[in-house]
Amino acid sequence: MKTNKKVKLSVKNLSKVYDNESMNAIDDVSFDVYDGEFLSILGPSGCGKSTIIKILIGLVPPTSGQIFKDDQDITNLKISKRGMGMVFQNYALFENMTVRQNIEFALKTNKNTKQTAKEVTSTLLEKMHLQELEDKKPNLLSGGQQQRVAIARTLALNPDVILFDEPMSALDASTRLELCAEIKHVQKEFKTTIIYITHDQEEAFSLSDRIMVMSPAKIAQIGTPSQILSRPANKYVKSFVCDNISKKIDSLNKIMEKKK
Ligand SMILES: Nc1ncnc2c1ncn2[C@@H]1O[C@H](COP(=O)(O)OP(=O)(O)OP(=O)(O)O)[C@@H](O)[C@H]1O
């Protein structure tokens, strides 16, 4: 990722102490995300990953710090005014609605005409390869299909930043690979900026322009996958990320060779 790219989001000195807690969930975290970038956040359980993106989208107020989007201070804006979408691990679909209705619902609450909502939904169903499933209810879909619906529903509101909180952690390995490709495709097609939380080093290394490695409440390193692998900032990054991923890349290469 070149540094002359436009900054989309700028996070400045963000801290969060939850009510009745004494420890910081995040402690003075600052970083930029470039326009169109795929940034992964990688770190152990409880280090503050979800807290960061909940603050970015406005679900949780920060204790201190600021967020700028396109140079505008959005720290105190309503969720609906931030132009961001979020995809969760558990899909959060409406179980009583069909696939089409799940997507249309998002559009109907957004002052669109019925016709526009219908047309946009049809386009999204096609782009996310969901046409065949449009009349099904979510409980009849696989996890990967449900997650595609959740992504389509998020895209319906035309966000320029999408936040993913471990969207694949409930899926099996082959579905994850498919959905990885789909998310990359969405990023290219819709030119969205993506922040993507994962526990999974392989996912982070295969999807990202840059990776933000976190240690509890802090950023340990931000860099491209190759920068992190070749120059880990400290022992923590080396042992948490680099040693693991090197082993995995070796075994992945072996699998790919077998497939050839
Ligand atoms: N609503 C809350 N009230 C109090 N403490 C919270 C709340 N949400 C999170 N925390 C605490 O803040 C810290 C960071 O939590 P967070 O959910 O951001 O971590 P995470 O990196 O997303 O973890 P995981 O990988 O397990 O999802 C943890 O210590 C957690 O227990």
Ligand SMILES: [Mg+2]
């Ligand atoms: Mg989390």
